[in-house]
Amino acid sequence: MTIRVAIADDEELIRVGLRVVIDAQPDLEVVGEAADGAEVPAMVARTRPGVLLMDVRMPAIDGIEATRRLLASSGEPPKVLVITTFENDDYVYEALRAGASGFVLKRTRPAEVVEAIRVLAGGESVVFPAAIRRLAAAYGSGGPAGDRLRRARLTERETEILRLMATGLSNAEIASALVLGAETIKTHVGNVLGKLGARDRTQAVIVAYESGFVSPAG
Known part of the structure; x- marks a missing residue:
């Protein structure tokens, strides 16, 4: 099954380079491009990608607002993979x-970009706990995250699994650490996401850091 990919970046050279890398893969295909966040909704509606590579810094509507609008729209929005020049950037967070x-x-490296696309298309998240920790420490504002975690009423096991998720462990690694079956961990992870109202693991990890459940200070 071919993974449909779209690219939103105001630099044509970046779009061309990404298209070349992605289209060279037998299981990936670039189906649409946008030069600004304002063009994203119509492009996505027209091309129906599974994964959208989104630059965060664009002139009219940036990638942050474009992501908000896209995920708030009806239907099944694509997974958004941010492409950025600097990882320690409040835009990224x-x-x-x-x-x-x-x-x-x-x-x-191109191979890592391709792998990230496949991971997102497979229903997982591209989580970099160390980077998220730095970003949370620098830009995280706390806010309602603590209340959100308390309202979730996670069980003791789910709390333990959220802590391990925040360290970047995969389901298989968590299963090994807790000596539990992979399907059991998958069920617990699904419960954690559901109770937190998190779209994916990345959102759950952000809640974990911003609530103070896991300290950005490490």
Whole structure:
């Protein structure tokens, strides 16, 4: 099954480079491009991508607002993968808070960009706990995250799993650490996301840091 990919970036050279890398893969296909966040909704509605590579800094509507609008729309929005020049950037953190599922740097090796697309298309998130921790420490405002975690009423096991998720462990690694079956962990992770109202693991990890459940100070 071919993964449909779209690209939103105001730099044509970046769009061309990404298209070349992505279209060279037998299971990936670039189906649409946008040069600004304002063009994203119509482009997505027209091309129906599964994954959208989104630049955060664009002139008219930036990637943060474009992500918010996209995820608030009806239907099944694509997974958003932020592409950025600098990882320690408040734009990146706000895009993740808005609902992006992960980010990659523009200097990232092509093979890693391709793998990130496949991971998102497979229903997982591209989580970089160390980077999220730094971003949370620098830009996280706390706000309602603590109340959100308390209202979730996680069980002791779910709390333990959220803590391990925040360290970046995969389901398989969590299963190994807790000596539980992979399907059991998958069920617990699904329960954690559901109770937190988190779209994916990235959103759950952000709640964990912003609520103080996991300290950004490490």
